[in-house]
């Protein structure tokens with residue numbers, strides 16, 4: 001078992017990574033908790049035992065279930081059962097479950113503890129770590145949410161064996177992101193160590209800027225166009241697939257701004273292709289729709305804003321020329 005600490009002062013917690021790590025869930029349960037509300041989906045074939053009285057609450061599958069309506073249903077269920085502030089929410093699932101259950105925990109009784117048992121590759125290397133929780137609106141991804149750190153996280157690599165191949169590949173989209181955030185050749189590592197290495201990268205960034213005042217936005221690399229493609233396409237692409245498209249787009253944009261050279265763009269394309277992930281914008285998504293979604297990105301405080309690679313690594317670039325953003329859409333489309 002590998003333990004990765006997330007150092008956030010009195011909100012610090014442990015991330016347990018390893019084959020069978022779910023069996024250590026009870027070690028992360030806060031001492032005052034008497035009851036645990038387990039939030040999961042019918043499609044998650046993972047049983048957990050928090051070691052205290054528990055009841056299971058299921059939510060729907062797919063991004064449509066990542067909604068305020070689902071949060072309301074969960075909170076009503078918690079209230080009917082009599083869950084108190086001293087009790088616990090345990091999210092068991094991928095990023096969708098941990099984002100929704102984490103947000104419900106953040107707002108129920110103005111905040112109760114949550115432990116994430118992450119069951120997808122994408123969740124284990126990214127979504128369950130760092131305390132971003134939230135839901136979608138019709139207008140965009142994750143537009144309502146809260147920073148709410150878990151009391152602990154379990155990344156049991158054994159449960160990844162049942163993950164459908166497309167979901168595993170989607171996780172590789174976020175893994176591709178870490179290649180450009182100092183991760184280097186992560187593929188050389190055994191699975192547990194690869195997951196732990198990504199968790200450690202994310203933990204260090206989150207510890208330096210918990211609420212995305214600045215540096216944390218590098219974790220959003222590939223997400224400005226990624227989220228736009230995801231929502232404009234009605235979620236035909238999985239999150240990690242959309243991030244892969246967004247990484248290639250961000251590389252082309254950084255190149256157009258003179259921040260990186262041809263070889264670095266080629267490296268982005270190589271990493272994305274090696275994971276068998278898409279590198280172009282799906283047909284049928286028009287530029288105006290994508291531009292509107294890009295403008296609604298939460299990072300866009302001062303003009304169109306992207307996390308972009310450059311001589312000093314990935315950093316946030318504000319006020320990007322809309323014409324250049326459009327021309328880069330055309331460039332990525334033509335490289336199909």
Ligand SMILES: NC(=O)c1ccc[n+]([C@@H]2O[C@H](COP(=O)([O-])OP(=O)(O)OC[C@H]3O[C@@H](n4cnc5c(N)ncnc54)[C@H](O)[C@@H]3O)[C@@H](O)[C@H]2O)c1
Pocket residue numbers: 041042043044045046061062063066093094095096097099119120121122123126127128129130131132133141142159160161162163164167170171239240
């Ligand atoms: N909060 C964050 O920092 C953060 C980071 C990255 C992504 N996200 C969010 O995470 C979501 C995507 O998460 P995801 O890729 O994990 O998808 P997901 O949570 O939708 O799960 C994908 C599918 O796999 C099933 N599944 C889960 N675990 C399984 C298992 N072990 N075996 C078999 N099937 C299993 C689920 O039921 C679901 O149908 C998006 O909403 C994205 O915005 C959040």
Ligand SMILES: O=C(O)C(=O)C[C@@H](O)[C@H](O)[C@H](O)COP(=O)(O)O
Pocket residue numbers: 126129130132141142174216217219220223298
């Ligand atoms: O944890 C972060 O910070 C991230 O940006 C991680 C992303 O992979 C993740 O998809 C996140 O939910 C996106 O955040 P958002 O602020 O753009 O909604």
Ligand SMILES: [Zn+2]
Pocket residue numbers: 126174223239243
């Ligand atoms: Zn993401």
